[in-house]
Amino acid sequence: MNEYAIEAKGIEIGFNGVKILHDVDFTVRKGEVHALVGPNGAGKSTLVKILNGVYHKDAGTISLYGKPYEYTSPEEALQAGIAMVFQDLSLIPTMTVAQNIFLKSIPFRFGPFIDDKASAKHALELLERIGVNAEIHPDDLVSDLSIGQQQLVEISKALSNDPKILILDEPTASLSTSEIERLFSVINTLKQKGITIIYITHYLQDIFKICDGVTMIRDGRVLFSKSTKEITLDQLVAAMTNDQGGKISWEHVQGLRETKPLLEAKNITTHSISNVSLAVYPGEIVGIAGLLGSGRTELLRALFGIDPIVKGEILLDGKPIILHSTSDAIEHGIALVPENRREQGLVLDYSVSENLIMPIVHRIKRLLFVDERKKDTIVKQYIKQLGVKTQGPGQVVRYLSGGNQQKIVVAKFLASDSRVLLLDDPTFGVDLQAKHEIMKIIHAYAAKGNAVVMVSSEFNELADYCDSIYVMKRGKLSECLSGSMTEDNLLYMVQ
């Protein structure tokens, strides 16, 4: 009897002549939860997409439960017993939970028609199987569910095919803490039912909570594959950041708050925040700690002229300013790096350089046309400064990894010569190394006498990087907390 659920040997693949995976061996024991980790762009997603039949490998063999398999599409992978829960949720928002779960095969029919009642009944059984039937109903519209709930629907959908192996691609990336706990208990339930799970994540601590084994990939090669008992978090972090990482934080400059504030909000109220006051001083990075839905994003929207201000005022350099639109804000030197980089921050099918110069195109034109030489100089300078891993300024942004995309979004706004930078969760879904590089850039920016307001859901990050922190709760902002905050303090305060 073979002890492995998956044995992939010598997997190789390349796109457009660039080799992504080099001779990768990947094995997973039956019934274990196996973590697949590595920096962004290492090839994790590519590997599981090969296992899942989305990509076709150039070389190598795959055996499932000791039997060699050759499949060329996700459907064939499903038949072989592999189901995948995708990072970008694959649900149809305009349909109900039950309709989504059975979208693929639509198994319940009444003559030529769909039997929606039977579908709902079986959907309920699947939801019961992972113990979430109390909060998710088969007739709920998917667009009405939270991201965490959608994730659970996604898992139910994968289970409807009765898979033996389930691949979860960064399932916790957009979940709140309680939703993550929820997901872990669901994973444990699945494990008890004998399902083998491949778990891709950036959250290394989580691996020790739920995984039995871990495989680290970097630059398209397997670095090691071990039992979680044989390895520590520090070793994982070190391997991930190529031994250069560790914790980066810096000396907080003292006495910042003794000058005149650069940006000040006085008792501002919009439709979703009330009576919020804050001040940001030149050279300062101000953190806003708050949970999803606390009004943290809406605060930035107000400061950037998106949400109209009903009451109160915004002062820049001590002078009141009125923001009717985002272009007013940009005119005043305020820039926003949005939460959702793919939708709001980048034009995915434009090149790196076109994205970078978008906000400054009026400044680099000569007569009526863009000054190509000037453009090239600026773009190359930023690519170098930010350490963006790209094939060149002409590469299309869509094919960059998440961390590199985020660097470009940040760079785009730094290029615009703004004096106040508003950042909404700038390190979301970004690997550790890229995170440090992004924070370094932001810090250098602030050190020039500019001001930064940063919202984050990772409180250790706020504690490490910010000079002052405000806590946002239910549309209201706390007093300014300067000095040494810890992650635990903040976690406690936002609840």
Added chain:
Amino acid sequence: MNTTLMEKMKQVKWRELVIYYIFLGVILLFSILLFDKGFLSGSNLMNIARQTAMTSIMAIGMTFVLSTGEIDLSFGSVVALSSIITTKILNSTGSILLAIVCGLAVGAVIGLANGLLVAKMNIPSFLVTLGMNGIVLGLARWVSNLQSIPVNNDVFTFIFGSGDIGPIPILFVWTVSLTIIGHLLLKKTPYGRRVLATGGNKISAMYSGIKVPNIKISVMLLNSVMAALAGILYSGRLHGARYTLGENDVMIVIAAVIIGGTSMNGGKGSVVGSLLGALIMGILNNGLILMGFSVDQQMIFRGLIIIVSVALTMREKRK
């Protein structure tokens, strides 16, 4: 019992029913304004049913197209070409069956071409069908030599447009039966589910094993065939074909479908809503004629009404 009824009432999303309010509002308005001009008379209502049949039938096909997030701007000229081909073949062979088959085949070929270009070559449907419209209209003008083609086959004209079954116009029968079939197809069959999924999220649909290109081809095909059928019905009702048939319908049909609650972004569609949308457009048209507006004025009014009603519908939905 009572509580479940209450719950059900709560589940009904009143905002989505905006089309019914508009429908009732328009009827009420014209009933009052045009009371003495016979708006509510049986013969006028039957007239409306006849006049809106073709746009209603085209709206069914367009509902499927918009539900996948695509659009078709070529169907107006498909109406013309199919009517011309059908009548020409009917006049030269006398075979109704052959004429119908050829007329529908015109739609099928054009729809298939549209679909293949959109789904396989990844050209935006807006551009494909805009270009196709020119091609097909050119063909229609060329084949007909800019002449009207009369039809004198009584069986054909009875079945396809001019007949009445008792007091009910046969066009009304066509409209109702096709609407029921279209509604069931979209809302109750796996095919309809896949159409809505394709429009709801193309990538998700693909990952769910839906053959998105095939779905797109099929809706373009369906829409073109429905337009071809509308062309046949026009030639039956008007006892003849002409290259100008359908030229005013594109705007009306697309507006009817959107007013009826189908999302231009895909993922949401209602065949019944489209029928009501088409009826609203028809009633407005009828009302404008009864009020004595000239054709030019009618066109201006119709354009205004389309913009206003679509704006109202969109605003309701955004809330």
